[in-house]
Amino acid sequence: MSLKLSGTTFAQELLDNLNERRPNIFENDVFLAALFLDPRYNFELNDMDRERAIYHLIWLHQKIESKLIFFVLISLVYFLH
Numbered sequence: 001m002s003l004k005l006s007g008t009t010f011a012q013e014l015l016d017n018l019n020e021r022r023p024n025i026f027e028n029d030v031f032l033a034a035l036f037l038d039p040r041y042n043f044e045l046n047d048m049d050r051e052r053a054i055y056h057l058i059w060l061h062q063k064i065e066s067k068l069i070f071f072v073l074i075s076l077v078y079f080l081h
Contacts, residue, residue: 029056 025031029052035041036053045053 029053033057033060 026049032045032049032053033056035045036050036057042050
């Protein structure tokens with residue numbers, strides 16, 4: 001992500017901090033998935049980050065779906081008794 005400076009001391013400090021933290025931020029799969037889903041920023045992802053984001057979204061979908069199935073089964077057991 002290339003950030004431009006607006007000329008203020010605060011802007012310079014913010015830019016320096018963001019550039020310093022960028023490598024750590026891009027190690028987070030949740031962050032990568034968020035960037036992948038946002039068309040304003042997904043161009044920032046390289047192929048490997050894009051793949052990690054997709055795998056994370058698939059994992060999340062499966063996790064949600066399995067919990068939903070569990071909830072439905074528990075509900076059926078509860079209502080059948």
